[in-house]
Amino acid sequence: MKQHLQITLDHEPLAWINGVVYSNRPAWYNVTARALHMDLIVPKERPHHAPQPAVLFLCGGAYMVMDRSIWLPELMTLARAGYTVASMEYRTSNEAAFPAALEDVKTAVRFLRAHAEEYCVDPARIFLMGESAGGTLACLGGVTAGLAEFDRGDWPEQSSAVQGVVDFYGLTDLEHAPCVTGPGALAEWTVPAFLGAYAPAGAAARASAIRYVSRSTPPFFIVHGSADPLVPIAQSERFYEALMRNGVDAEYYILDGGSHGTGEFYQSNIMERVTAFLDRLSRGE
Numbered sequence: 001m002k003q004h005l006q007i008t009l010d011h012e013p014l015a016w017i018n019g020v021v022y023s024n025r026p027a028w029y030n031v032t033a034r035a036l037h038m039d040l041i042v043p044k045e046r047p048h049h050a051p052q053p054a055v056l057f058l059c060g061g062a063y064m065v066m067d068r069s070i071w072l073p074e075l076m077t078l079a080r081a082g083y084t085v086a087s088m089e090y091r092t093s094n095e096a097a098f099p100a101a102l103e104d105v106k107t108a109v110r111f112l113r114a115h116a117e118e119y120c121v122d123p124a125r126i127f128l129m130g131e132s133a134g135g136t137l138a139c140l141g142g143v144t145a146g147l148a149e150f151d152r153g154d155w156p157e158q159s160s161a162v163q164g165v166v167d168f169y170g171l172t173d174l175e176h177a178p179c180v181t182g183p184g185a186l187a188e189w190t191v192p193a194f195l196g197a198y199a200p201a202g203a204a205a206r207a208s209a210i211r212y213v214s215r216s217t218p219p220f221f222i223v224h225g226s227a228d229p230l231v232p233i234a235q236s237e238r239f240y241e242a243l244m245r246n247g248v249d250a251e252y253y254i255l256d257g258g259s260h261g262t263g264e265f266y267q268s269n270i271m272e273r274v275t276a277f278l279d280r281l282s283r284g285e
Contacts, residue, residue, distance in 0.1 A: 011080040013044035022111040038088040041079040053125035054084040060132025063194035074266035097196025106160035107153035135170020139209035172239040174204040219249035225258020
């Protein structure tokens with residue numbers, strides 16, 4: 001069969017850049033140092049590409065393990081919608097206690113601003129997105145803009161503020177972390193490990209995004225499964241209520257029967273809503 005086809009370009013070609021070093025940070029509780037990396041999905045035709053909004057993604061892993069590329073294939077939806085997508089690694093609780101991971105998030109945001117032209121990033125439109133432990137960090141990154149105590153690391157001349165946050169089932173109130181039975185008992189080991197073996201009094205409050213919500217907090221998009229076995233949905237409920245009390249632009253979706261860390265959160269029904277939220281903010285609405 002011979003046939004002529006006429007093709008309309010529905011998205012531009014993309015390139016995957018693996019293992020970009022965004023910082024060198026102390027590790028193993030300041031005994032050593034190591035490079036921190038991010039993977040990026042960017043327009044294939046670079047340089048001289050028009051700047052576009054960027055989404056910096058943080059994967060989960062109970063603060064103890066991580067795989068920065070685990071959800072990158074699912075994030076192609078955002079890349080095809082015109083976003084530069086970066087998925088970063090951060091120091092886990094096995095090598096550095098809080099606020100090390102949050103410092104890494106802010107450093108990565110500053111890196112994207114410092115290298116905006118190279119990666120086709122509009123520095124005025126950078127968003128955070130995270131799931132589980134990464135959701136915790138994304139929320140913290142969103143609500144702590146301007147707090148110098150967390151702004152440590154490279155590219156200090158750049159701002160670490162973001163224009164919006166997408167949170168998939170992150171812990172936002174570590175003072176009231178649930179004592180979940182069975183594997184993943186958050187209150188028993190993952191949260192204490194995240195805070196550090198010798199965490200001072202008040203450390204849990206300091207690492208709780210809900211503590212920092214204010215009228216200047218950027219917009220939030222929250223999704224949580226009603227059947228989450230690890231992070232009770234009450235965490236997102238209370239956080240959303242705090243956002244509402246402060247007049248913050250926020251969308252909150254409950255995934256009926258949704259679990260934790262599963263592919264259902266990246267299905268088109270949700271990702272289309274995520275994209276619409278980011279598009280609205282990117283347009284300044």
